[in-house]
Amino acid sequence: MRLKSRHLLGLEGVSRQDIELIFNTGVTFKEILSRDIPKVPTLRGLTIANLFYEPSTRTRFSFELAEKRLSADTVSFSTNTSSVQKGETLKDTVQNIEAMKVDMVVIRHQAAGAPHFLARCCDTKVINAGDGAHEHPTQALLDLFTVREKYKKIDGLRVVIVGDIKYSRVARSDIWGFKTMGAEVAICGPTTLLPYEVEKMGVKVYNRLEAALEGRDIVIVLRIQTERQEMGLLPTIREYVNRFCLTPPHLAGLRENFTIMHPGPINRGVEISPEVADGPYSVILSQVTNGVAIRMAVLYLLSGGRLPNSRRKARAS
Amino acid sequence: MESDKLIQIMDEVAVARTITRIAHEIIERNGGVGDMVIIGIRTRGAILADRLASEIERIEKVTLPIGVMDITLYRDDVQNKLEQPLVQKTEILFQVADKIVILVDDVLFTGRTARAALDAIIDFGRPRSIQFAVLIDRGHRELPIRADYIGKSLSTTLEEKVVVKIKEEDGIDGVLLGGR
Amino acid sequence: MDDYQLVVTGDEMIDPESGYSGPGTIYIKDGSFFKIEKKKLSQEQSKGLSNASRLIDATGCIVGPGLIDMHVHLREPGREDEETILTGAAAAAAGGFTSICCMPNTTPPLDNHGVINFVVERARSAKVRVYPIGAITQGQKGEIITEIGDLVEAGAVAISDDGYPVMNSGVMRNAMEYARMFDIPIISHPEDLGLVGSGVANESFNSTRFGLSGIPNIAEEVMVARDIMISGFTRCALHLAHLSTAGSISLVKEAKSRKVAVTCEVTPHHFTLTDDLLESYDSNLRVNPPIRTKRDVEAVKEGLKDGIVDVIASDHAPHSQEEKEVEFQAAPCGMIGLETSVGLVVTELLEKGIIDWMEFFKKLSLNPATILKLQGGRLQLNAPADLTVIDPKKRWVVDPKKFKSKSKNSPFVGRRLKGKTRYTIVAGKVVFEAQS
Numbered sequence: 001m002r003l004k005s006r007h008l009l010g011l012e013g014v015s016r017q018d019i020e021l022i023f024n025t026g027v028t029f030k031e032i033l034s035r036d037i038p039k040v041p042t043l044r045g046l047t048i049a050n051l052f053y054e055p056s057t058r059t060r061f062s063f064e065l066a067e068k069r070l071s072a073d074t075v076s077f078s079t080n081t082s083s084v085q086k087g088e089t090l091k092d093t094v095q096n097i098e099a100m101k102v103d104m105v106v107i108r109h110q111a112a113g114a115p116h117f118l119a120r121c122c123d124t125k126v127i128n129a130g131d132g133a134h135e136h137p138t139q140a141l142l143d144l145f146t147v148r149e150k151y152k153k154i155d156g157l158r159v160v161i162v163g164d165i166k167y168s169r170v171a172r173s174d175i176w177g178f179k180t181m182g183a184e185v186a187i188c189g190p191t192t193l194l195p196y197e198v199e200k201m202g203v204k205v206y207n208r209l210e211a212a213l214e215g216r217d218i219v220i221v222l223r224i225q226t227e228r229q230e231m232g233l234l235p236t237i238r239e240y241v242n243r244f245c246l247t248p249p250h251l252a253g254l255r256e257n258f259t260i261m262h263p264g265p266i267n268r269g270v271e272i273s274p275e276v277a278d279g280p281y282s283v284i285l286s287q288v289t290n291g292v293a294i295r296m297a298v299l300y301l302l303s304g305g306r307l308p309n310s311r312r313k314a315r316a317s
Numbered sequence: 318m319e320s321d322k323l324i325q326i327m328d329e330v331a332v333a334r335t336i337t338r339i340a341h342e343i344i345e346r347n348g349g350v351g352d353m354v355i356i357g358i359r360t361r362g363a364i365l366a367d368r369l370a371s372e373i374e375r376i377e378k379v380t381l382p383i384g385v386m387d388i389t390l391y392r393d394d395v396q397n398k399l400e401q402p403l404v405q406k407t408e409i410l411f412q413v414a415d416k417i418v419i420l421v422d423d424v425l426f427t428g429r430t431a432r433a434a435l436d437a438i439i440d441f442g443r444p445r446s447i448q449f450a451v452l453i454d455r456g457h458r459e460l461p462i463r464a465d466y467i468g469k470s471l472s473t474t475l476e477e478k479v480v481v482k483i484k485e486e487d488g489i490d491g492v493l494l495g496g497r
Numbered sequence: 498m499d500d501y502q503l504v505v506t507g508d509e510m511i512d513p514e515s516g517y518s519g520p521g522t523i524y525i526k527d528g529s530f531f532k533i534e535k536k537k538l539s540q541e542q543s544k545g546l547s548n549a550s551r552l553i554d555a556t557g558c559i560v561g562p563g564l565i566d567m568h569v570h571l572r573e574p575g576r577e578d579e580e581t582i583l584t585g586a587a588a589a590a591a592g593g594f595t596s597i598c599c600m601p602n603t604t605p606p607l608d609n610h611g612v613i614n615f616v617v618e619r620a621r622s623a624k625v626r627v628y629p630i631g632a633i634t635q636g637q638k639g640e641i642i643t644e645i646g647d648l649v650e651a652g653a654v655a656i657s658d659d660g661y662p663v664m665n666s667g668v669m670r671n672a673m674e675y676a677r678m679f680d681i682p683i684i685s686h687p688e689d690l691g692l693v694g695s696g697v698a699n700e701s702f703n704s705t706r707f708g709l710s711g712i713p714n715i716a717e718e719v720m721v722a723r724d725i726m727i728s729g730f731t732r733c734a735l736h737l738a739h740l741s742t743a744g745s746i747s748l749v750k751e752a753k754s755r756k757v758a759v760t761c762e763v764t765p766h767h768f769t770l771t772d773d774l775l776e777s778y779d780s781n782l783r784v785n786p787p788i789r790t791k792r793d794v795e796a797v798k799e800g801l802k803d804g805i806v807d808v809i810a811s812d813h814a815p816h817s818q819e820e821k822e823v824e825f826q827a828a829p830c831g832m833i834g835l836e837t838s839v840g841l842v843v844t845e846l847l848e849k850g851i852i853d854w855m856e857f858f859k860k861l862s863l864n865p866a867t868i869l870k871l872q873g874g875r876l877q878l879n880a881p882a883d884l885t886v887i888d889p890k891k892r893w894v895v896d897p898k899k900f901k902s903k904s905k906n907s908p909f910v911g912r913r914l915k916g917k918t919r920y921t922i923v924a925g926k927v928v929f930e931a932q933s
Contacts, residue, residue: 012706021403028387028404040390091822112708120777121822132826134708137380142414169708195705196713231694254525300390302546304401 003301007119007126011176012133019144019180023299026145026290033069035294039250043303045070049102051093052078052129053109058127059139062288063106066295075100089113094121104302107131120298138298139263140173142291144181146283147218149290150259155182158255160212162191162244163222163271166233172221172245175201176221188212189222189244209244213253220261220286221246221272238271247273252279259283321443322482323495325471332452332490335468336365339450340372341417342466345475350377352445353417356384358434362422364485365452369421384409391433407437423481425451428462453492455479501526502549502925505884506538507555513562513858521560526884527922533876547723551927555886558919562874563595563684563883566835567865568684568738568762568810571627573599574615575604576703580815582616585835586623588813588902590929594875594917595883596626597813601787602660608632608643610651610819617652624928625861625921628871628884633658633672639665641853642672649679654869657684664690664721669724673733682734682868683759687720688743690787697826699787700774704801706906707775718744725752726757736868737761739812741786742798750805760868762808765834765841766771768797770908774845780821780828781908784814798851800814807864813906833902837895837909839887843916847889854889886920887929893917 003018009266011019032038046065052060060078067074079089090109096117097105104125107115112132130136148154153180159178165187179202186204187194199205206212207298213219228234251258260272260281268274326429337439344350350373355365355399363385372469420434427434431449438447458474469492477496480487503525510533511519522542524532538552546552546750571585580588582599589597599616601607607616611630620627631648635641637658645656656676662685669685676683694717698704700711721737726750728735730759738748740761742820752759770788798804823830842861846852852860862885866874871884894905895912897905921929 025404028390028406031406031408035440036442039440041436042390042392090824093820109824111826113825116778117824132708135709172706172708193382196700196711198705199707200702246611300404301401 002094006302007071007115008137008298008302009115009119009126009128011137011140011173011180012135013110014137014176014180016180019099019141019177021142022294022297022301023148025301026294028287029069029296029300030293033289038071039071042300043067043070045073046103046253047101047304048070048072048074048104048106048299049100050074050076050078051099051105051107051109053089054113056108056130058291059108063129063290063295066292070296070299072299074103074142090117093263094118097124097182104299118167124229127298127302130169132169133172134169135173136169137173137293138291139170140177142287142294143174143263143299144177145222145294146261146287146290149261149286150283151217154178157183157217157218158194158215159183159218160188160206160216161222162188162212162223162246164228165189165198165222166193166195167225168222171222174209175203183218183316184212186212186216190234190240209246209250210253212292213250215253215255216258217255218259218261219246219254221264222263223265223267226273241270245271245273246276248275251276258302323347323478323493325491326471326494328490329490331394332492335452336368336372339466339468340369340376343448343450344373344377347417350379352415353419354382354384354411354413355419355421356386356409356431356434356438357421358383359485361481363484364483365423366421369419369450371405376477382411384411386434386437388430388433388437391437393429393433409441412442413438413444416444418447420447420449421441421451421485422449423452424479425449425454425462425464426457426479428458428460431462432460453479499545500552501531501550503551503553503882503922503927504546504558505553505555505886505922506537506791507558507560509559509854510876511559511561511854511858513855513863514877515768516855518855523560523876523882523884525925526754528882528926529881530878530880531667533878553886553920555919557888557890559854559887559889561885561887562594562823562862563862563921563923564814564839564878564885565595565596565598565871566650566811566861566874567598567808568603568867569599569813569835570815570831571599571620572815574612575801577602578903582619582627583623584901584903585813585815586620586625586627587901588833590624590921590923591859591901591918592729592837593839593885593887593921593929594625594656594835595921595923596628596871597835598628598630598655598869600630600659600771602824603680604712606632606637607648608635608637610644610647613648613651625923628652628654628869630654630852631656633663633671633683634668635927637661637818639663639668642668642675642723645672645676645679645702647844647863650680653681654683654871655682655736657686657738659684660692661687661688662690668891670727670731673727673731677731677733680870682736684736684738685720685724685726686738687717689716689719690704690794692716692719697783698775699789701772701788701790703772703775707778709775713744714744714793716791717742717786718748719750719839721745725749725757725759728755729755730757734758735760739764739786739810740765740792741767741789741793741797743793746796746800746805750800750803753805760807760864761805762804762810763797763801764810764812764830765838765845766792766908767844768801769841770794774908775825778825780823780825781826781832781906783830784854785830788824798846801846802851802862807860809838809842809860809866810865811835813902815902816906817904820899821906831906833900833904833907836900836902837907837914839918840893840895840914840916841909842916843887848915881923882922884920884922885918886922887916888919889916890921891915892915
């Protein structure tokens with residue numbers, strides 16, 4: 001089986017069939033993770049580079065663990081430079097990748113399209129681990145996988161994403177992913193934090209939290225960066241909290257058996273109150289295991305075809 | 318069309334007899350079936366493992382734990398393929414540590430599948446021993462692997478094809494040889 | 498024997514000033530138009546030419562006054578690694594331009610007569626005529642106006658802070674009021690930086706999809722409206738550079754209906770490309786103003802058809818490969834255009850019936866000449882003989898290896914175009930001749 005694309009750059013345009021293939025493969029890997037020796041030799045001899053140009057612990061650990069569980073050789077690079085340094089580092093990286101004969105690259109970058117740049121310049125497979133405000137496909141896949149595990153289906157679920165949609169790559173990937181899998185998706189946030197013509201993504205748009213939550217199964221709460229206030233998009237954080245912070249009284253409007261998700265890291269008391277964040281409806285822990293399983297599935301499915309015509313075709317016994 | 322050229326080597330009765338014989342051999346060699354588990358390699362090996370277990374149960378009145386193994390992730394040719402094989406679930410819902418594992422497959426050929434299966438079992442724990450049962454051994458090993466229980470040995474050429482048919486998958490039981 | 502420097506004859510000679518279009522023969526002596534006949538050269542006539550006279554038979558081609566690109570960046574002084582006055586002029590010649598006007602955002606900027614002199618001096622050995630445009634404000638900082646009188650005397654044909662908007666309306670008012678004394682236009686780069694913010698791409702559903710910070714239409718339109726108002730108030734001629742939005746075109750239309758002294762230009766990329774293409778994140782598509790939506794492209798074309806848009810200019814902006822081979826948002830803005838302009842105008846406008854050849858020579862020759870009061874733009878006896886001969890049927894593929902420009906940053910690489918310059922003639926001298 002095979003994914004349509006050589007790379008995983010985003011979920012926009014990825015078919016339902018491909019997402020289901022990733023899920024089905026993810027189920028197998030989740031079982032492997034529960035074994036005494038949670039490791040398989042599948043990607044032995046494959047070199048994977050993890051390039052993190054933006055601080056990240058959870059996503060990076062998750063990818064590194066997934067790679068190690070598949071027995072790949074990994075090199076990791078991370079930097080905390082928050083400003084784009086005229087991109088020179090990325091160009092250098094391209095040359096390093098070629099020199100090191102890296103088979104796959106996992107990249108997190110503050111510039112939207114940086115993974116596309118690598119995919120265009122190098123003969124390697126690229127997995128987007130978050131690019132600017134564009135997409136974060138593996139996060140959305142693990143969100144979807146976790147939801148599917150709990151509800152046994154995604155079709156017909158009512159999802160709402162709350163917060164800074166404009167600058168959120170998770171929001172974009174979640175919207176495409178949940179829409180493709182048949183969920184009904186709404187978004188809610190202050191108008192200054194909604195991107196232009198976002199309704200064309202096929203989502204309902206709300207500016208009032210109570211209305212947005214009505215009858216929802218899944219609430220995905222996004223992190224609010226304090227720099228949005230410095231950019232003048234929010235008058236004060238206090239005003240945001242007053243209008244958009246998810247608190248216990250809000251939960252009354254949700255459907256039974258609802259789920260609260262947060263891609264983390266959480267600002268308790270800003271976008272979500274501690275009582276809700278740490279409540280029993282949170283699926284954060286299963287998200288961690290699922291994150292590794294789903295990333296293993298993606299790595300495995302993209303790993304084929306390294307040596308197209310070398311060696312004689314190995315015969316199956 | 319192709320099946321026209323195939324010659325039948327074993328029919329349904331022969332397959333059943335062979336499984337019965339192998340069941341007896343396993344019991345005899347191990348002096349009973351204590352601490353024994355059976356693991357079949359997907360897809361036809363798993364069905365044969367089920368049949369072997371029923372046969373042993375009929376003879377010994379003991380129900381053995383049965384596991385199913387998908388060796389895809391242990392293959393040594395994963396990165397060479399343009400398309401990744403679909404990974405199916407491995408279900409071994411028991412401990413293999415200190416057990417006698419009877420590993421079952423339909424055909425033993427290059428030995429690569431068996432090699433992958435051995436690695437996979439050892440990742441689940443350290444069995445006391447692993448014994449390998451196959452319906453057909455067609456030769457042409459590429460690895461130093463042998464079977465402990467063999468239904469039938471066939472001398473074949475590399476170009477020939479051995480087709481094992483199992484009711485649950487193919488509607489009939491039988492072994493066919495063809496090619497050239 | 499009649500002795501001429503050059504004789505050009507063909508079935509399709511166009512003079513946008515008189516409106517003549519038809520067969521013609523142009524006789525050039527001492528670098529000037531000596532005689533212009535409205536018929537093709539006969540066999541006998543051609544036999545009557547001396548051996549020293551060169552004859553160009555432009556049958557099947559279009560012959561018109563030399564093309565003028567009033568908006569290019571030549572990077573000299575400062576970034577000679579990207580382009581020089583000489584290489585830029587060579588690219589212009591290859592693209593069919595006999596005159597180009599270079600913008601002042603060099604290092605140092607063209608904000609004093611010394612630097613203007615430098616450009617004028619360098620341009621003497623260039624293949625085509627190069628006219629400098631001086632800065633509006635000192636250092637292009639938008640604060641204090643330059644010595645405009647001095648700049649004009651040194652050879653500046655207009656003033657502009659292109660690359661940077663003059664954000665302070667008071668400064669713009671002073672600049673226009675002052676510039677009016679010298680009878681030169683102010684070329685505005687209409688962009689409100691507050692509305693641009695951190696934007697790198699047109700704000701649309703596409704910027705939302707691609708996660709790129711948006712530059713809204715209003716970032717341009719607010720400034721277009723402001724500068725039209727200041728122009729109306731000061732009565733200074735205003736030329737609006739590289740308009741890209743439907744709103745800007747309608748603002749100009751409205752201003753022209755009120756007889757405000759305003760003219761405007763659009764670039765080939767703004768009537769060809771839309772922001773859907775940013776899916777590739779190709780940094781060669783990063784340009785300021787950004788490529789917009791289909792609706793804007795349609796409005797720009799409509800403006801060209803209606804005559805609201807006076808000029809087509811390339812905004813030729815060379816950048817080194819190292820600077821462009823980066824993430825989209827980190828790349829500098831701009832693309833080269835001198836060598837693809839004619840092909841794009843023919844392919845996108847002529848072939849699609851948006852404009853005809855008469856309009857072609859108005860927007861690429863007569864109008865820029867009139868706005869900047871340059872020689873050329875018309876077939877006029879005794880004037881310097883600048884001509885462009887275009888093969889309208891020539892099909893070609895944009896190949897960066899063939900660029901004369903020092904830089905290769907073009908999103909049109911690999912594109913199939915129709916229409917190519919055959920000869921470029923400056924003062925009777927063939928400065929470019931296409932390999933057939």
